[in-house]
Amino acid sequence: MKKSLRNTLAISGGVGVALILASCNSFCSVADTSNFRYAYDPINTTFYSASNDVENFAIDELLVDFQSSTGLSSKLLTIDELEFVDDKGKVTYLEDSEEFKNRLFKSYNENLISVNAGELRVSLKTNEEDENETTYTMYVGLNDLTIELFNNATTQGYIVPSYGFYNELDQKTLTLIVNEANSQMSVIDTMIYSDFSNLTYSALYGYSEAELERYKGLENGAEKNELLDTMRQEREEKSILANYGYLKHYGLSTDENGNETIDYYKNLNNWNDEIANGEVGVNGVMTTNFIKAYKTLLDQKVMNVRTCITVEEGFYGNLTNDPLNNTVKIEGKAVDFWQGWGEAFSKHGFLEGLLVYPIGVGVENLSHAFGMNGWGQVGAVLLMTLIVRFLFMAVTFPSTLSQQKMSYLQPEIAKLQQKYPNSNTNDYDKQRFAQAQAALYKKHKVHPFMSMLVIIIQFPLFICVWNALQGSASLATDAVLGLNLSDSIWSALTNFANWPSQGGWWTALVLIILMSASQIVSMLLPQWLNKKRNKNVAKTVNSDAMNKSQRTMKITQWVMTIFIIIMGFNLPAAMGVYWFAGAIFSILQSLILHFAFVKRGVK
Numbered sequence: 001m002k003k004s005l006r007n008t009l010a011i012s013g014g015v016g017v018a019l020i021l022a023s024c025n026s027f028c029s030v031a032d033t034s035n036f037r038y039a040y041d042p043i044n045t046t047f048y049s050a051s052n053d054v055e056n057f058a059i060d061e062l063l064v065d066f067q068s069s070t071g072l073s074s075k076l077l078t079i080d081e082l083e084f085v086d087d088k089g090k091v092t093y094l095e096d097s098e099e100f101k102n103r104l105f106k107s108y109n110e111n112l113i114s115v116n117a118g119e120l121r122v123s124l125k126t127n128e129e130d131e132n133e134t135t136y137t138m139y140v141g142l143n144d145l146t147i148e149l150f151n152n153a154t155t156q157g158y159i160v161p162s163y164g165f166y167n168e169l170d171q172k173t174l175t176l177i178v179n180e181a182n183s184q185m186s187v188i189d190t191m192i193y194s195d196f197s198n199l200t201y202s203a204l205y206g207y208s209e210a211e212l213e214r215y216k217g218l219e220n221g222a223e224k225n226e227l228l229d230t231m232r233q234e235r236e237e238k239s240i241l242a243n244y245g246y247l248k249h250y251g252l253s254t255d256e257n258g259n260e261t262i263d264y265y266k267n268l269n270n271w272n273d274e275i276a277n278g279e280v281g282v283n284g285v286m287t288t289n290f291i292k293a294y295k296t297l298l299d300q301k302v303m304n305v306r307t308c309i310t311v312e313e314g315f316y317g318n319l320t321n322d323p324l325n326n327t328v329k330i331e332g333k334a335v336d337f338w339q340g341w342g343e344a345f346s347k348h349g350f351l352e353g354l355l356v357y358p359i360g361v362g363v364e365n366l367s368h369a370f371g372m373n374g375w376g377q378v379g380a381v382l383l384m385t386l387i388v389r390f391l392f393m394a395v396t397f398p399s400t401l402s403q404q405k406m407s408y409l410q411p412e413i414a415k416l417q418q419k420y421p422n423s424n425t426n427d428y429d430k431q432r433f434a435q436a437q438a439a440l441y442k443k444h445k446v447h448p449f450m451s452m453l454v455i456i457i458q459f460p461l462f463i464c465v466w467n468a469l470q471g472s473a474s475l476a477t478d479a480v481l482g483l484n485l486s487d488s489i490w491s492a493l494t495n496f497a498n499w500p501s502q503g504g505w506w507t508a509l510v511l512i513i514l515m516s517a518s519q520i521v522s523m524l525l526p527q528w529l530n531k532k533r534n535k536n537v538a539k540t541v542n543s544d545a546m547n548k549s550q551r552t553m554k555i556t557q558w559v560m561t562i563f564i565i566i567m568g569f570n571l572p573a574a575m576g577v578y579w580f581a582g583a584i585f586s587i588l589q590s591l592i593l594h595f596a597f598v599k600r601g602v603k
Contacts, residue, residue, distance in 0.1 A: 027333055027348065027360070027471050028308035030262055034246035035328040037264060039319050040301040041145045042245055043177075045170045046115040049201035049209040054113060055101045062140060066120055070136040084140075086118040087164040087284070104140075106167070108196045112204075117141035117163040117170075142166060145297065153293055162284035168275045173248045176267070180247055181240040192240075206239030207231040215324070231324055236315045243329060265295060306467070307476040307486060309333055309360035311368060316473035318484045330473050337361060351464055359384060359468035367474035374480035381469065381485070381574050385581035388465060393589065396457055412440055469574040483507035485574040492573070508573065515576045516565045518583035523561045525587055527554075529594045 028036070048058045063082075066072070082093040084104045091100045106114045120140055123133040139147050146166065153160050178192045178199070192199050202208050211231055218224040235242050251264035268291075276285045286294065307317060308330055315327040333340055340361070345353030363380045370376030420433040440446075469475060469485075476486035482504035483492055492508035568576045 026306045026308060027344075027352075027357070028306065029331050029333075030252040031246060031250065032308045032328075032330050033302060033305070034248075034250040034264065035330070036302045036305045036319075037249035037298060038245040039317075039328045041249070041298055042143055043170050043173055043241060043248070044117060044141055044143045044146055044166050045174075046141060047201055047204055048113050048115075050107070050109075050111050050113050055105055058105065058113070058115065059101075062115070062120060062138075066122075066136070066138045069138050072124070072136060081122050081124070083121045084118055085121055086116060087162045087280075090121070108199055111198075111200050112196075115141045117166040119163075145301070149290075149294055149297055152297065153290055156289075156293065158289045158293060159287050160290060161286050162280060164280045165275055165284050165286070168278065168280055169271055172271045172274070173245075173267075176247050177240055177244045180244045184244075202238070204239065204241050206235035206237065206242065228323060232315075232327075235324070236327075236329075242315070242325075246329070265291075268294075306471045307473045309357070309364060309468070309471040310473045311361060311364040316477045318476050318479075318486060327477065333361075351460065352467075355461065355464035356468045356471065359388065359465060360471050362387070363468065363472045364474050367472070372474060372478060374478040377475050377478060377485055377574075378480050378577060380474070381577045382581050385578050386585065388461070389582055389585045392457065392461060409440060409446065413437065416440070465578060466571060466575060469578065470572055472574070475572070475574050479504065481507040483511070483573055485577070486572050488570050489573050489576055490569040493569075511573060511576045511580070512565075512568060515568050515580040515583070518580050518587070519561050519564055522583040522586040522590070523557050525590045526594075529590065 048054055048061075083090045084093075084100055086103055088103070091103050093100055104116060104118070106116055108114065118140055119137050121135060121137045123135045139150070141163070142150070150160050174196070175194065178194065178196070181203075182192060192203060205212075207230075211227065211234075215224065215227050215231060218227065248267060249264050251262050251266045252260060253263070253266065254260055268286075272286050272291070276282045310316065310330050310333050313332040314330065316330050317327045319328065320326040341353060341357055344357035348357075363377075363384050366380035366383055367377045370379045416433055416436050420429040420436070476484070478484070484504070487504075489508045489512050492504045493512075495505065564579055568579055
């Protein structure tokens with residue numbers, strides 16, 4: 001192949017791959033994306049079920065969290081210096097206990113209280129020799145994303161909203177959620193009035209506070225897992241926050257012409273203006289810079305979320321380390337396969353319709369059929385790999401066969417090299433050698449350029465399979481031997497929590513070893529088999545051109561193999577399973593073709 005043609009094909013291939021990567025779209029609907037946004041930025045307020053002396057119980061819970069976050073010893077549980085800081089100043093704990101509680105808590109009704117946004121603060125000497133006290137602080141009534149945003153904004157010198165702003169923001173969010181829950185009575189047992197007079201802890205979270213405390217107190221084991229399954233089911237069926245929290249970020253609206261527009265910050269912008277005109281005032285709300293920082297942070301959180309291909313509506317995902325609340329509600333995309341397939345073409349693109357959607361839906365159906373218990377997802381990926389590779393083999397079989405024939409014709413090529421020993425330096429011999437080689441290829445129906453077909457198809461197929469597995473909601477749910485298939489092997493290997501007993505660590509290590517070894521064997525096996533077959537063939541001529549071609553081929557194969565191994569570390573573990581199964585398929589294919597050629601000869 002001429003150098004100019006080779007460069008042109010390489011450049012065209014690179015551009016093609018870039019275009020394919022750019023064209024791969026997410027199957028997440030507006031509601032799906034809004035649910036993911038709520039998972040990262042939920043309601044800030046912490047709720048407690050009002051019961052006997054609930055304020056003291058809630059304070060004890062907050063103190064335990066304080067002790068954990070600051071690393072202080074258990075003496076924190078009895079200190080007298082604790083302060084709660086809000087917009088109106090600070091209140092010392094034991095000096096004015098009732099005022100402290102009044103500022104820290106908000107009572108919704110006789111069944112429910114919440115923690116207002118603010119901070120707990122204490123100044124202590126870590127030992128008697130210290131001359132100065134150290135101040136320890138913990139935010140309360142703010143979610144993790146808000147706290148991260150506060151820290152980032154402070155670093156950038158931005159003005160942060162007041163704590164009162166977040167109290168008002170949560171009230172508006174909760175009102176929207178409650179109104180929607182009232183219109184969907186199938187999720188909640190009783191009507192929740194707009195004044196929250198009969199709002200309960202169980203209505204908010206689905207499970208009861210007593211169940212949560214029992215769950216926290218149990219050691220890991222069958223009993224705890226059984227209770228976890230019950231509470232997860234209650235959350236998915238009854239929790240108004242889990243089912244309707246997405247409305248906080250829901251941004252789909254229709255203009256007067258019937259055109260749909262998406263603005264995930266529509267509610268936030270409206271509420272920010274409303275709160276600015278209320279008691280909090282313009283100095284206590286989000287500034288332009290703070291809103292920009294908030295949007296950037298939240299957009300980054302959801303940027304790569306694609307796990308939205310589903311066969312039925314339900315809760316999927318593995319977003320946090322909390323197994324009770326790590327899933328989000330995803331709309332069903334494949335209730336009617338043919339309708340969904342048509343929409344995949346029209347709404348997402350050609351490759352999404354042709355490959356990504358059917359592969360993703362296939363994995364979803366197989367995962368549900370195999371049991372959705374971790375191993376079911378592994379079985380789904382393995383079976384889908386076989387289906388994809390059989391289809392790939394059917395399409396590229398003429399190219400693969402031609403490539404194998406070229407390898408098995410090397411003894412004949414060696415004879416031609418002997419016949420035309422000066423083909424590298426003499427134009428006449430070079431021309432005669434090329435003609436003889438072309439005649440040999442024609443006789444055995446070998447098409448050298450057909451080997452390009454495998455490469456042309458392989459890259460788009462890899463990218464589409466990657467997007468399908470990345471988009472499968474089932475693969476982001478459950479785990480096998482501690483490893484979630486949506487997590488990258490690298491993230492599992494670098495998670496040293498509870499190492500080395502942590503199950504996911506060993507599973508990831510074994511998977512990457514099996515995948516790497518199988519890839520290397522599948523690459524080298526054809527060379528080993530060909531070398532064994534031609535061991536008695538004397539190489540009578542040392543052809544620089546042939547040696548250079550072989551070196552280039554070997555380098556290319558090693559680069560591709562190393563590339564796959566590196567990608568195996570960084571892509572979802574499901575791709576590692578796919579590559580391992582694909583390599584085993586390639587090994588079997590090479591063995592079958594080898595013995596077929598040995599038995600029948602090249603024809």
